[in-house]
Amino acid sequence: MKIVRMSVAGIVMAGLINGCAASATQKPLPVQPVSPASVVERQDDFQSSREKDMVLLFQSLLQMNKRENLKISAAQAESLLPLIKRNSSVGELETSDQKVITALLTEDQKRYVDEFLEETRLRKEQFKELKEQQGISEEERERMIREFLSKRAQERDGQPPPHHNREDGGAPALPGAGAGPVPAGPGGKNIEQQLIDLLEAKLRSRGGGK
Numbered sequence: 001m002k003i004v005r006m007s008v009a010g011i012v013m014a015g016l017i018n019g020c021a022a023s024a025t026q027k028p029l030p031v032q033p034v035s036p037a038s039v040v041e042r043q044d045d046f047q048s049s050r051e052k053d054m055v056l057l058f059q060s061l062l063q064m065n066k067r068e069n070l071k072i073s074a075a076q077a078e079s080l081l082p083l084i085k086r087n088s089s090v091g092e093l094e095t096s097d098q099k100v101i102t103a104l105l106t107e108d109q110k111r112y113v114d115e116f117l118e119e120t121r122l123r124k125e126q127f128k129e130l131k132e133q134q135g136i137s138e139e140e141r142e143r144m145i146r147e148f149l150s151k152r153a154q155e156r157d158g159q160p161p162p163h164h165n166r167e168d169g170g171a172p173a174l175p176g177a178g179a180g181p182v183p184a185g186p187g188g189k190n191i192e193q194q195l196i197d198l199l200e201a202k203l204r205s206r207g208g209g210k
Contacts, residue, residue, distance in 0.1 A: 056117055057093060057098065058195045059191050060113045061113070064109055074203060076104055076105070077198075077202035080101060084192070087192075088196065
């Protein structure tokens with residue numbers, strides 16, 4: 001009789017254990033969704049300050065070269081190429097190399113790069129402020145940023161930003177302004193590779209006088 005009772009108790013206990021295990025497997029822990037904005041912020045956090053400086057400087061050189069009177073010459077390309085390759089392989093912009101790169105530019109080219117970087121910095125600051133405001137579309141935010149930059153430029157020297165128009169080699173939309181990191185170029189190439197390709201093409205076409 002005792003053996004029968006123990007067997008029944010064992011079956012009941014086994015049933016309870018199996019029921020608890022089944023209940024546990026049927027109630028997985030809730031997964032918190034990750035918003036695109038938080039992903040962009042994390043990517044921005046992982047990107048070092050010197051890496052950002054490198055990407056922005058290289059981007060300014062690419063945009064500068066689109067201006068007819070500011071194109072990079074073959075002689076400049078020859079001096080710039082090893083510097084660009086070295087910093088690209090390291091993934092950061094060395095302060096000493098940044099000074100050398102800038103020194104290789106003409107005065108007009110330096111002015112363009114300085115204004116490009118300044119405009120990008122102002123755009124980023126303004127975007128952060130506008131991002132906190134609710135009910136503003138991306139188009140409205142971009143328009144407000146352009147108006148802000150134009151006003152700042154006129155207050156500074158009475159002239160609108162020289163690369164205010166994006167179709168004329170202006171500063172592109174900021175990374176994180178609804179677009180994530182800086183978009184890749186043709187063939188998925190990043191900014192560094194685009195600049196390397198440009199400089200190498202300048203050297204290859206040197207005989208053509210470009």
